[in-house]
Amino acid sequence: MELQASLSLIAPEIVLSLSALALLLIGAWGGDKTARMNSIAACIAIAFCFAIVAPRVCAGVGGPDAVAFFGQFKADAFSGFAKLLIYAGSVAALLIAPNYLERVGAMRAEYPVLVILATLGMSIMVSAGDLLTLYIGLELNSLAAYVLAAFVRSDSRSAEAGLKYFVLGALASGILLFGMSLTYGFTGTTNFNAISTVVAGGLSGGAMFGLIFMLVGLAFKISAVPFHMWTPDVYEGAPTPVTAFFASAPKVAAVALLARVALEAFGTQVDAWRQVVVFAALASIIVGALGAIGQKNIKRLLAYSSINNVGFILVGLAAGTAQGAASMLLYLAVYVAMTVGSFVALLMLKNENGDQLESISDLSGLRSVSPVLAFCLMSMMFSLAGIPPFLGFWAKLVVFQAAVDANLVVLALLAIAASVIGAFYYIKIVKVMFFDQPSGVVLGKSDGVHWALLIISTLVISPLGYLATSWFGDLAQRAAATLFLLS
Amino acid sequence: MRVSPLVDLSQYLPILIFLVIAAGLSAAFVFLPMGVAHLTGAHNPNAEKLSEYECGFPAFEDPRSQFDVRFYLLAMLFIIFDLEAAFLFPWAVSLDLTGWPGWITMMVFLFELAIGLAYAWKKGALEWE
Numbered sequence: 142m143e144l145q146a147s148l149s150l151i152a153p154e155i156v157l158s159l160s161a162l163a164l165l166l167i168g169a170w171g172g173d174k175t176a177r178m179n180s181i182a183a184c185i186a187i188a189f190c191f192a193i194v195a196p197r198v199c200a201g202v203g204g205p206d207a208v209a210f211f212g213q214f215k216a217d218a219f220s221g222f223a224k225l226l227i228y229a230g231s232v233a234a235l236l237i238a239p240n241y242l243e244r245v246g247a248m249r250a251e252y253p254v255l256v257i258l259a260t261l262g263m264s265i266m267v268s269a270g271d272l273l274t275l276y277i278g279l280e281l282n283s284l285a286a287y288v289l290a291a292f293v294r295s296d297s298r299s300a301e302a303g304l305k306y307f308v309l310g311a312l313a314s315g316i317l318l319f320g321m322s323l324t325y326g327f328t329g330t331t332n333f334n335a336i337s338t339v340v341a342g343g344l345s346g347g348a349m350f351g352l353i354f355m356l357v358g359l360a361f362k363i364s365a366v367p368f369h370m371w372t373p374d375v376y377e378g379a380p381t382p383v384t385a386f387f388a389s390a391p392k393v394a395a396v397a398l399l400a401r402v403a404l405e406a407f408g409t410q411v412d413a414w415r416q417v418v419v420f421a422a423l424a425s426i427i428v429g430a431l432g433a434i435g436q437k438n439i440k441r442l443l444a445y446s447s448i449n450n451v452g453f454i455l456v457g458l459a460a461g462t463a464q465g466a467a468s469m470l471l472y473l474a475v476y477v478a479m480t481v482g483s484f485v486a487l488l489m490l491k492n493e494n495g496d497q498l499e500s501i502s503d504l505s506g507l508r509s510v511s512p513v514l515a516f517c518l519m520s521m522m523f524s525l526a527g528i529p530p531f532l533g534f535w536a537k538l539v540v541f542q543a544a545v546d547a548n549l550v551v552l553a554l555l556a557i558a559a560s561v562i563g564a565f566y567y568i569k570i571v572k573v574m575f576f577d578q579p580s581g582v583v584l585g586k587s588d589g590v591h592w593a594l595l596i597i598s599t600l601v602i603s604p605l606g607y608l609a610t611s612w613f614g615d616l617a618q619r620a621a622a623t624l625f626l627l628s
Numbered sequence: 629m630r631v632s633p634l635v636d637l638s639q640y641l642p643i644l645i646f647l648v649i650a651a652g653l654s655a656a657f658v659f660l661p662m663g664v665a666h667l668t669g670a671h672n673p674n675a676e677k678l679s680e681y682e683c684g685f686p687a688f689e690d691p692r693s694q695f696d697v698r699f700y701l702l703a704m705l706f707i708i709f710d711l712e713a714a715f716l717f718p719w720a721v722s723l724d725l726t727g728w729p730g731w732i733t734m735m736v737f738l739f740e741l742a743i744g745l746a747y748a749w750k751k752g753a754l755e756w757e
Contacts, residue, residue, distance in 0.1 A: 166746065
């Protein structure tokens with residue numbers, strides 16, 4: 142009976158693993174010509190999982206009913222909310238990739254399989270109720286991601302990105318494992334709820350070391366400063382659709398996982414991790430903003446922009462309340478839309494031969510060449526800068542609201558002040574597009590699916606998005622509340 | 629919690645000192661000779677001094693030769709199936725405790741590995757030529 146209930150709770154993960162195995166065999170026997178069909182099949186599988194998870198999120202499932210395999214796995218509304226964002230990011234990565242990879246001659250049947258396996262790993266990560274589930278999910282996601290980063294084998298930059306990502310990711314996993322072993326040694330358990338009970342009376346020195354090492358390992362994964370150094374290189378070298386994937390879905394998963402470790406396993410010791418999170422948040426906002434200023438390459442710029450955004454998400458975590466967790470989820474939702482939109486717009490910059498353009502100077506005068514593309518990219522940049530009436534402003538607002546309500550006024554003020562630095566380079570891009578002399582290199586035609594995704598994400602972050610904020614905010618509130626239920 | 633001997637960090641002071649000494653010594657082993665040689669030694673290399681030397685003969689070939697990626701493929705497959713075997717032993721002796729769910733779970737695991745093997749086989753990872 143227990144097993145059946147558990148199996149029904151992990152239905153999305155079962156669907157993902159079965160489709161990954163089936164697509165692997167189809168790809169092996171059918172060859173690379175099945176790659177496009179497999180991508181569509183993978184999208185359908187992920188959409189199916191979306192349909193399974195969505196009602197559970199709307200119902201706000203939580204507590205003992207959502208616990209599977211004796212606390213190893215939690216299919217509550219918090220994980221469900223994160224899963225919906227992850228699935229959306231993965232579908233976007235599957236849709237934008239085929240045209241790009243075919244142009245560079247690297248569309249192989251393994252691409253959709255690897256994306257599904259990474260999605261499966263992330264799905265397990267955000268549902269982890271135990272240190273071991275956490276690690277299995279994280280590694281499944283990371284191993285697939287290393288291969289994806291190096292997917293264009295003929296391109297030395299892609300290979301370099303894969304190697305860098307692998308070496309630093311392995312280092313981060315090692316640090317995380319060390320922290321987990323310390324936590325296990327000093328608390329005697331790997332279960333999040335049990336850890337929280339053990340440390341409620343006080344954090345021993347060893348458990349604190351374990352907590353700090355785990356935070357370091359997870360900070361690597363979300364590319365928070367001071368563990369962000371791999372991000373610009375990997376984002377620049379990886380194929381652009383893969384970079385869009387890295388910047389959206391895995392970020393959601395790692396942030397949700399960090400929230401679970403901090404609020405669930407160490408929720409009784411908020412003061413112990415808050416100082417670390419506050420430092421990482423402010424450092425990420427400032428370094429992300431300053432680092433982006435000198436960049437010439439749009440992918441590197443977006444990498445620093447993602448570091449900057451992680452800082453704002455961590456401000457929500459620093460609050461340590463259900464409101465803070467809800468604000469993180471909302472920020473992540475807006476962030477995924479902005480990231481996918483920005484990278485799709487980047488993919489649409491092509492010269493007359495169809496080669497990708499990646500330099501900021503190529504954007505100059507885009508307004509006169511492709512006004513719609515320029516307008517969409519402008520919306521993305523204003524939204525990332527947090528300028529009303531775009532939805533990015535609302536995301537920043539809820540995060541700061543949560544911080545202020547948790548008496549972290551100084552943190553909120555510093556973060557607002559630092560977000561002004563970030564606005565400089567976002568607005569610089571808008572200036573280059575609208576007021577500089579046309580460079581006339583952006584001539585290539587774009588694909589229908591890219592246009593569709595760009596229009597959708599622009600609509601989401603446009604002022605129209607405010608129509609959904611009360612419903613969406615309510616959903617996130619209830620999802621975040623499940624994180625604080627004792628099960 | 630404070631009374632538990634595990635929690636008392638000062639108990640681990642010896643191993644900390646041990647590790648610090650180990651790290652310090654190994655750093656000294658590496659950097660001290662370099663520093664001493666740099667300060668005291670005469671530094672005038674010539675082609676004969678810098679050439680590689682192997683048991684009295686000139687080196688036959690570059691020691692940093694590439695080796696075939698096929699070795700890695702086989703090694704990876706070996707590790708996967710070697711670990712699978714290691715995993716089967718504890719499963720087999722605890723089957724009376726885990727029962728049918730345990731049996732089915734392992735069969736699912738083996739099925740997944742079999743699909744992986746089929747993929748590797750079809751891709752030609754098992755063929756040497």
